[in-house]
Amino acid sequence: MPRENPLSWRIPAVVQRYGLAVLSVAIATGVANLLYYFHVQGVEFPIFLLAVAITPWYAGTGPAIVSLVLAALAFNYYFTDPRYSLYVTLAEAPYYVVFILFSLLIAWFSALRRRVELNLLQSRDELQREVAIRTQQASLLNLTHDSIFVRDANGTITYWNRGAEELYGWKADEAVGRRTQDLLKTVFPRPFEEIHEELLRTARWEGELEKKKSDGTDVLVASRWSLERDENGNPVAILESENDISERRRREDEIRGLNLQLGRRSTELEATNKELEAFAYSISHDLRAPLRHMVGYTELLQKNAASVVDDKGRRYMTMILEAAQRMGTLIDDLLAFSRIGRAETRETMVSLEQLVKEAQNEVWQETEGRNVTWKIGPLPDLYGDRSMLKLALVNLISNAIKFTRKCQQPEIEIGCTNKRTDGVVVFIKDNGVGFDMKYVNKLFGVFQRLHRADEFEGTGIGLATVQRIIHRHGGQVWAEGQVGAGATFYLSLPKP
Amino acid sequence: MSDIGRILLVEDDPKDVELTMTALEEYNLSNEVVVASDGEEALDYLYFRGKFQRRSGENPAVLLLDLKLPKVDGLEVLEAIKSDEKLRMIPVVVLTSSREERDMVASYKLGVNAYVVKPVDFHEFVNAIKELGVFWAIINEPPPGSVRKK
Numbered sequence: 001m002p003r004e005n006p007l008s009w010r011i012p013a014v015v016q017r018y019g020l021a022v023l024s025v026a027i028a029t030g031v032a033n034l035l036y037y038f039h040v041q042g043v044e045f046p047i048f049l050l051a052v053a054i055t056p057w058y059a060g061t062g063p064a065i066v067s068l069v070l071a072a073l074a075f076n077y078y079f080t081d082p083r084y085s086l087y088v089t090l091a092e093a094p095y096y097v098v099f100i101l102f103s104l105l106i107a108w109f110s111a112l113r114r115r116v117e118l119n120l121l122q123s124r125d126e127l128q129r130e131v132a133i134r135t136q137q138a139s140l141l142n143l144t145h146d147s148i149f150v151r152d153a154n155g156t157i158t159y160w161n162r163g164a165e166e167l168y169g170w171k172a173d174e175a176v177g178r179r180t181q182d183l184l185k186t187v188f189p190r191p192f193e194e195i196h197e198e199l200l201r202t203a204r205w206e207g208e209l210e211k212k213k214s215d216g217t218d219v220l221v222a223s224r225w226s227l228e229r230d231e232n233g234n235p236v237a238i239l240e241s242e243n244d245i246s247e248r249r250r251r252e253d254e255i256r257g258l259n260l261q262l263g264r265r266s267t268e269l270e271a272t273n274k275e276l277e278a279f280a281y282s283i284s285h286d287l288r289a290p291l292r293h294m295v296g297y298t299e300l301l302q303k304n305a306a307s308v309v310d311d312k313g314r315r316y317m318t319m320i321l322e323a324a325q326r327m328g329t330l331i332d333d334l335l336a337f338s339r340i341g342r343a344e345t346r347e348t349m350v351s352l353e354q355l356v357k358e359a360q361n362e363v364w365q366e367t368e369g370r371n372v373t374w375k376i377g378p379l380p381d382l383y384g385d386r387s388m389l390k391l392a393l394v395n396l397i398s399n400a401i402k403f404t405r406k407c408q409q410p411e412i413e414i415g416c417t418n419k420r421t422d423g424v425v426v427f428i429k430d431n432g433v434g435f436d437m438k439y440v441n442k443l444f445g446v447f448q449r450l451h452r453a454d455e456f457e458g459t460g461i462g463l464a465t466v467q468r469i470i471h472r473h474g475g476q477v478w479a480e481g482q483v484g485a486g487a488t489f490y491l492s493l494p495k496p
Numbered sequence: 497m498s499d500i501g502r503i504l505l506v507e508d509d510p511k512d513v514e515l516t517m518t519a520l521e522e523y524n525l526s527n528e529v530v531v532a533s534d535g536e537e538a539l540d541y542l543y544f545r546g547k548f549q550r551r552s553g554e555n556p557a558v559l560l561l562d563l564k565l566p567k568v569d570g571l572e573v574l575e576a577i578k579s580d581e582k583l584r585m586i587p588v589v590v591l592t593s594s595r596e597e598r599d600m601v602a603s604y605k606l607g608v609n610a611y612v613v614k615p616v617d618f619h620e621f622v623n624a625i626k627e628l629g630v631f632w633a634i635i636n637e638p639p640p641g642s643v644r645k646k
Contacts, residue, residue: 281596285564288593289509292616296515299618328616335595 021063024051025070033078044079045099052103056111064107072100147221147242153235155179167221167244169214180240184211200235203227208245220246273342280338287331295324330447333461337446340468345385352379352426355386356414359393366401370410377415380424382493384473392469395462396428396489402456403432403487423475423494431486435479443479466491502528502557502633502643506538506573507591508565515618516560519625525633530556535568539576542583554643555586558632563592563599571602578607585639587632 011019028051032044048071056064076086076096088096138159141148147167150159160175168175168184175183187210188195199205206224213219221242228237298320306314356376397412404410413429435443435450442448444467449460463477466489470477474494481487503525507513513531520526532538540546542555559577563570570590577583589610590603603611612628615621632638 281594284596285593288614288616289512292593292614292618292621293509293511293515295616296511296518296618296621300515300518325617332595339597 017059017063018066020059021055021067022070024054025067025074027051028071029074029078036079044075048075048099049103049106053106053110056107057114061107061111064111068100068103068107071103072096075099145243147244148239149175149180150237150239151180152237155181157183158237164242167213167219167242168211186211199225199227199238203229209242218246219244220249276338277342280335280342283331284335288328291324291328291331295321295328298324330459333459334446337461337465337468340388340391340465340472343388345388345472347383347385349381350384350386350389351381352389352416355390355393356397359390359397362390362394363398363401366398370405372401372404373409373411375411375413375415377413379414379416379426382424382495384493385469388469388472392466392491393428395466396491399462399489400428400430400432400487402458403434404430405432405456407432423492425490425492427488427490429486429488434481434483434485434487436483437481440479440481444477463489502638503629504530504532504538504541504556504559506532506535506559506561506565506570508533508562512562512614515621516625519622520629522622523626523630523634525629528633534566535570535573538573539568542577542586555583555639555641557587557636557638557642558628559586559588560591560628561588563590563594563603571599571606574603574606574608586642587636587638589628589632591628 028047032047035043052068052071055067073086076088077084080092142162145163147164148161149157149164151157156177156179157175160172165171170183180186189207195205204226209221209223211219211221222245223240223242226239227235228239230236298317302317356379400412411431415427417425417427439450444463446464447460449458467477470491476492477490479487479489505513505516507516517526517529520529530541532541541548544551561570561573574588577586577588587609589612590608591612591614592599593614595613600611612624615624
């Protein structure tokens with residue numbers, strides 16, 4: 001074998017092979033002569049046969065024939081009478097024929113045996129390569145977290161990866177050799193025959209299966225089957241790859257439940273909203289009418305009966321009118337407030353700077369005769385309902401003007417802090433009467449007031465309105481203040 | 497109150513009627529007012545039905561219409577008027593307590609000529625009524641077939 005011979009790269013193979021033929025016969029001749037010298041007789045024949053047998057083993061047919069011829073000649077020359085001559089008597093002829101036939105037979109067997117061994121070696125190499133590849137593949141299959149196993153046509157497991165170990169809790173050596181049905185107690189969504197029929201027809205199937213783990217707990221898996229057939233088309237193996245969807249199913253169920261609940265809630269909410277709307281509508285129509293009548297008749301009384309009523313009576317009439325007036329304002333504010341909750345928002349890009357200007361114009365009258373210092377910083381554009389945001393700003397600015405009324409040097413600052421990345425924070429700061437932080441949680445409540453009506457007028461709906469508007473935009477409102485040292489109102493709005 | 501007038505006031509609340517009349521008195525328009533106390537009566541008047549069977553054949557110069565009315569409400573009356581070829585030219589002014597946007601939008605969609613929210617303040621109320629009365633009954637030239645100034 002050239003591969004086993006370190007000299008092979010120096011001496012040509014053909015020389016090696018024929019050299020071996022010559023060498024083997026030469027050695028056989030030497031050994032036979034040596035034994036003959038020591039009077040060991042009758043072994044020369046098998047020795048030459050051995051030489052003839054060795055040659056085809058290593059060197060092939062050609063050298064085998066050469067060695068056969070050489071062996072016959074050497075045997076004739078040295079060991080048959082007359083010795084040291086190549087003369088062959090007639091009586092010896094069958095002897096040579098037997099020798100040659102026997103040698104040929106041995107050579108043929110030897111060559112055959114050799115070929116078989118070579119084939120065997122080759123097969124072994126191939127097998128090793130195959131095993132190496134398969135091992136690699138198997139270890140790759142082990143890397144995946146999906147459960148993968150193979151079962152043969154009888155349902156007996158032949159391969160079981162690590163994912164399957166993790167999913168079902170059975171080790172590979174426990175699972176291989178068992179039948180899947182016994183091991184996993186699969187519950188099929190439809191008759192197994194149907195599934196099997198589909199598998200045979202399309203060579204694949206997928207669906208959701210319920211199986212049992214080694215600890216007895218149920219697991220829901222998404223299963224994909226593929227069928228392997230042999231060259232005759234008979235099914236030999238089924239590869240199942242699966243992943244655990246119990247958790248997913250649980251979440252889906254949960255989400256479905258929540259959605260259902262949400263649907264119910266939103267129906268309820270819609271109904272409540274409808275009721276509220278009807279309520280507000282009724283207030284709008286019915287509550288105002290008697291109020292108007294109170295005012296109307298009191299006015300008529302004032303006009304027509306002023307002479308017969310004394311001062312006290314006239315004052316009472318004034319009080320009635322004032323009270324009615326206030327109730328009118330309260331109703332209007334309340335309706336406006338409820339409208340914000342009910343109205344649909346129409347969102348567009350809004351320039352806050354422009355909006356502040358407009359809001360200032362709207363409350364301009366309130367600053368008349370006063371020297372208010374305005375500091376308005378650069379303000380961003382944002383996405384929102386223009387009229388609602390303006391109403392919020394009008395309320396906040398109007399508040400700032402109102403609560404700085406008693407200041408010598410009223411100052412109102414409107415700006416934007418860029419501290420947050422998820423949105424903008426706008427602040428409106430004044431140096432007015434401020435408020436006690438103790439009551440900060442009451443600030444944005446409906447009809448909550450921190451000042452007496454004779455100090456600062458108002459219905460207590462303004463900041464509640466602001467809060468409702470900002471909440472509808474997905475933002476937050478908060479405030480900081482100190483008695484006598486002003487107040488700052490913040491509103492955060494999400495970025496578009 | 498006569499059967500013929502330039503103003504048809506459709507109002508169910510007698511107090512509102514009285515206050516409205518008081519306001520109109522100053523311009524001597526109160527005797528021009530015909531009052532219908534609900535929507536059905538208003539339509540009876542316009543179609544010469546029921547107690548208005550025998551009234552003269554002219555249309556009012558203006559209709560002051562409350563929205564919240566028993567039986568047939570203001571919007572239904574408005575719809576009936578504006579979809580009738582003979583009546584659609586009559587100017588209709590909605591006079592209501594409601595500031596609700598949907599009432600306003602519905603009224604304008606039906607073709608109302610004006611929409612007035614009754615002010616709570618009596619002076620404003622009187623002024624509003626007076627101006628309405630003067631404008632629609634005196635200044636405005638009513639469509640042909642309406643009651644004329646005597």
